[in-house]
Amino acid sequence: MLIAVAGCASVYIGCRIFYMPNTSTEIKKSKIIFIPTGSDFENVMDTLRSNNILKHERSFLWQADLKKYKGKVRPGRYRILAGMSSNEIINLLRAGLQDPVNLTFTNIRTKEQLISRICGKLEADSTKLAELLGNEQYLKENLGLKSQTVLTLFIPNTYTFNWNTSAKEFIERMQAEYKKFWTEDRREKAKAINLSQSQVSILASIIQTEQMQFPEERPVIAGLYLNRIRIGMPLQSDPTIIFSIGDYTINRVLDKDKKINSPYNTYLHPGLPPGPIYIPEISSIDAVLNHQKNEYLYMCAKEDFSGKHNFAKTLNEHNRNAQRYRNALNKSNILR
Numbered sequence: 001m002l003i004a005v006a007g008c009a010s011v012y013i014g015c016r017i018f019y020m021p022n023t024s025t026e027i028k029k030s031k032i033i034f035i036p037t038g039s040d041f042e043n044v045m046d047t048l049r050s051n052n053i054l055k056h057e058r059s060f061l062w063q064a065d066l067k068k069y070k071g072k073v074r075p076g077r078y079r080i081l082a083g084m085s086s087n088e089i090i091n092l093l094r095a096g097l098q099d100p101v102n103l104t105f106t107n108i109r110t111k112e113q114l115i116s117r118i119c120g121k122l123e124a125d126s127t128k129l130a131e132l133l134g135n136e137q138y139l140k141e142n143l144g145l146k147s148q149t150v151l152t153l154f155i156p157n158t159y160t161f162n163w164n165t166s167a168k169e170f171i172e173r174m175q176a177e178y179k180k181f182w183t184e185d186r187r188e189k190a191k192a193i194n195l196s197q198s199q200v201s202i203l204a205s206i207i208q209t210e211q212m213q214f215p216e217e218r219p220v221i222a223g224l225y226l227n228r229i230r231i232g233m234p235l236q237s238d239p240t241i242i243f244s245i246g247d248y249t250i251n252r253v254l255d256k257d258k259k260i261n262s263p264y265n266t267y268l269h270p271g272l273p274p275g276p277i278y279i280p281e282i283s284s285i286d287a288v289l290n291h292q293k294n295e296y297l298y299m300c301a302k303e304d305f306s307g308k309h310n311f312a313k314t315l316n317e318h319n320r321n322a323q324r325y326r327n328a329l330n331k332s333n334i335l336r
């Protein structure tokens with residue numbers, strides 16, 4: 001009888017330890033921990049200790065051994081909730097039930113900016129990602145792109161990732177999203193204006209930087225630039241000059257700037273530049289595909305600095321618009 005009672009007491013105590021809360025009082029609601037790829041059980045314990053997760057380490061170690069977690073460590077980003085038991089924490093970590101990362105990338109001009117944004121949120125190695133985005137053979141064989149056009153692969157949106165996504169896995173995911181975005185309807189519209197998918201994005205990147213404030217103007221600008229492309233007229237886009245210089249604080253492009261020796265200089269070189277000058281939003285890509293059919297060949301920022309443009313069909317009309325804008329710049333002492 002005494003043995004039975006003692007046995008029941010042991011079971012009761014064991015169950016109580018198994019399911020009792022085992023998070024430190026420092027955790028008020030929850031705490032995020034990171035277990036890097038390649039970690040072993042000792043690394044996990046170091047992470048739990050450094051983040052002051054456990055209230056009773058010995059009971060956690062006992063249960064981890066009992067549940068054979070030591071050989072089943074999985075990397076990732078995990079959210080530990082206040083009041084979780086050792087059993088719940090171990091089940092979470094052993095099953096790899098990660099707290100996902102919501103990754104949004106907008107307002108990006110260069111590969112360097114993209115890499116910084118991605119690798120600041122994911123475990124992906126920045127050096128490896130830079131290497132892949134610059135590897136011409138890899139890009140050609142796997143994506144059908146070049147290092148100059150690879151930014152057209154990335155469609156700005158909010159994506160959900162596991163934190164331990166590698167550089168290669170990130171690119172593969174973006175390739176899958178790219179294929180989903182470029183529906184048959186979008187591909188047919190690109191074909192109708194004699195542009196490849198990359199060329200559509202390159203033109204969209206120019207339109208995006210020409211009009212950052214009022215998306216409703218983008219289809220008008222797209223129609224204007226397509227008119228120029230059709231007749232072989234240089235695009236003469238100021239944002240391509242600013243991109244060539246690399247100084248995005250410039251408010252006024254000067255005549256000397258238009259002579260800069262760069263393949264992105266659309267004053268010197270007709271047609272589209274070799275790559276995008278910005279990762280365009282979906283609305284800018286669709287502005288190209290659903291452009292306004294118009295007869296405009298010229299545009300100039302409005303002299304009221306509203307962010308909108310005056311459009312013109314003739315050079316004489318454009319020159320009048322441009323003079324009003326120059327006068328406004330001079331009056332406001334905007335010289336650069």
